[in-house]
Amino acid sequence: MRHSNVIDIRGLNSYYGNRHVLFDIHFAIPANRITVIMGVSGCGKTTLLRHLIGLKPSPPGRLLVDGEDMGGFNEARMNQYRSRIGVLFQSGALFNSMSVADNVSVPLRVHSKLSRETIRIIATIKLHQVGLSEYCDYMPSQLSGGMQKRAGLARAMAMDPEILFVDEPSSGLDPITAAGLDNLILELRDTLGMTIIVVTHELESALHIADQIVVLDKGRLLAAGSPENIQSSQDERVVQFLQRQADQKHEDTEAYIKALVGRKLRQL
Amino acid sequence: MLRFVRMLGAAALDGIENLGRLGVYFWFMLRGLIRPPGKFWPVVKQIEFVGTKSFFVIGFTAISTGMVLGLQGHYTLSKFGSESVLGAAVALSLIRELGPVLTGLMVTGRAGSAMCAEIGIMRIDEQIDALECMAIDPYAYLVTPKLIASLIAFPLLTAYCDVVGIFGGYLVGVGLFGLNPGVYMNSVQSSVLWEDVYMGIVKSLCFSVLMIWICTYKGYYTGLDEGNFGPEQVSRATTKAVVLSSIAILLCDYMVTSIMT
């Protein structure tokens, strides 16, 4: 019996050196659903993502995968987890020394005994799903940024993952392609029952695809819930975020002056 | 005063940390030998990159070095009336010393820098993260094929450099100074011992390991010192990689020479 929550996050704190970037994050990622992590740039979205895919080690007991502590994963267990996931990075992260189709083939070539022919067909199918089947033999540098990102998604899907992580899918894409990607993500959930985690700052797309929205602000969890819940939230900062108001109180004045003149305000 | 002591301590700790990481990196690089993915084609590609594409530059370096050795050697030896050992002078200095060192330095400049930049770009572009997320060992996938290829290519390039260099000396000695070709070749033949050739091979193997180790390490940890990742970090890492590996090669050259003679 499958755990209904694929990933449980229980009070996750994260640091870069001495800088505290995530504060006590608590939420769960349900299976077969789309979870959207939102927030303005620099709020810790990407850091959270790096914890979820095991690129940044997690402290013990704070991150559970199928009820198992990810902080205690050894290398073999981590690789087993990673064989179940697919990740699309912000930049697409295509290997620029090989063609687009070869990029999509990499995980299959390393992790399966499939023949070259079969792998080539799978790569073409995946590229077709993202609308790039005519670009199989192009080099990544010959593609636009949006196309690179779509090719990256094709590569993330190459192993038919159970869990798909997508970092900023629609940034840098034209609205039509972005909508196409949103629909593909919905289709993946509906047809394959994939668990999908999307990191984005595009509200419209988030409201369209999400089953659950998680809002982060300055490393803290602001709200988590269904899109309806988030939209009807009374919380001042959530409302502000939703209305995309310019963040007036972003920097406190005193710190600003201090940064400018190098001393405290009252000393002036 | 206290501040100075603290700075010294911090620098020492930093150095130890770096050394430790360098050691762990070396271990991961070796571990890559027995880990998937398959390495045959990657190694072939790297041999092409390190070996075939260095042919011209090594050949050019070797022939000009050989000719200079011929000129200088002839000038010095003619003072003692022993031009007949010109071949020995050229061959021994090339095989024991200049061949391995010049090959090491030239290949570091040509291929080592490119390797560092390649891996550095993969680092800042999240490609190494992507590899890890596909459960592919980035060391086994990226670094180890380069190591194997260099271990094969370096001794061969060195031998090629030696032979071309000896021919360069021949050109000057025989062509310019009218030495008897038989005398030159006989002097080469009778002076060179297997031990000399062996030393050259050992040196080139050491240099190949050093170059790969340092250049790919610097690329792999691009931006680590500064804590941020950007194109300027790649260029900085590349510069550091070339300088450090060149120094390491020269130091190692001295050590191998002193141990083996």
Next chain:
Amino acid sequence: MERRGLELGVGFFLIVGFGCLAYLSFNLGKVSLWGASSYDVYADFATVGTLKTRAPVTMAGVEIGQVKTIKLVDDQARITLEIQDAVQLSEDVIASIKTSGIIGEKYVSISPGASEEFIKPGGSIRDTQPPLDIEGLIGQFVFGSMDKSESQ
């Protein structure tokens, strides 16, 4: 097609590289692929002069081996000669240390013997002649001690 170019380039590189390496090792470095094709023979000399290890060993002017080690045993110099397998030394050969040219290197010359028996690997050459010692020669001539046997 791209792959063919790659294969061609790498193949070319390997051929030239191994060719150069083989030339250096076999032609210049004088390595024989059949490593165990020599055997050791000992010879004791009263003095070896300035003989060095790896000096050639010749018979009738043809190189048949080289000097492997030089050691002091019982106040005498014991040298180990590495002789090629194809060459068999009669029991009664004479080993002498000679000089090539005036300032040239010392080498070991072996003059052929007549015996039917051959020296086995690990055996020793009984008759040896130390290098020509001009000072000693003059002394002998002056003091007339010609009958003193110089070799045992």
Next chain:
Amino acid sequence: MNFTSQRLEPNKIVVQLEGLLNRWSVPKVRRGILSLARQEQVEVMEMDLSRLSKLDTAGIALMVEVLRTLAGKGGKLRLTGLNENAVKMIRLSRLDSAFDVEHSTSGGS
């Protein structure tokens, strides 16, 4: 993963697939199924997927290969007994028009 084949007519062959058809099992059965499709007289292959419990993209790719082999000599590939999972996978791969699919069993649409 197992498959059994049955020659119905000289030019028609029925392949029954059983179990999982995914990237682990495809390499084991690929050669066998393709050699069936390559037999000279065979023009129509019918793949019975009713006992197939799971199908992933590698399985789809195998079908594409069979289709390609048959199409090269004017033959056809027919899929029967598709379960919901198979129908979805084929639709997701945008191949529903390429295969001759029989939508009779277990409502996929």
